[in-house]
Amino acid sequence: MDLELHKIQALQKQKEHQKFLAQLKKKPPKNLDVTVQNIHDEVFKNINCLKCANCCKTTGPLFTEKDIERISKGLKMKAVDFENRFLRTDEDQDKVLNSLPCWFLNEDNTCSIYEIRPKACREFPHTNRKKIYQINHLTIQNTVICPAAFSFVEKMSLHLQHKK
Incomplete structure (x- = not known):
């Protein structure tokens, strides 16, 4: 996958996607959560995250206190040492x-802490979330990073326009 081309396409469609997601928020269709889950499942049948890993290369997850405790324990480190070595506090x-x-x-795009990875990593790109319209800003950001998120919004848009 050409991630630079993906980013260009996602940025070109960003206004269109924002408009579509804003409409979802104004008037969520019936059974939206079911539709979201079905399209999420369809997208991930065709996308292999290990061939991309753009999220891991370009963006970092938010680490909760639970994440820090779980991961540091898994790495046999003190939480404070884990934080000092790997994390910073943002704005x-x-x-x-x-x-x-x-x-x-x-190097092969696998995660060395996959079983204990942060919650944000487990949920990324958040395309199977209930009431997806509550995270429109995040979905738009993720379409630029993640080909699956982009494909998800494209398929959702087509599906819901087709149902009209």
């Missing part, structure tokens, strides 16, 4: 990676 006072790509991304 919103959130704990995030202190550098990119992610420290735990292997």
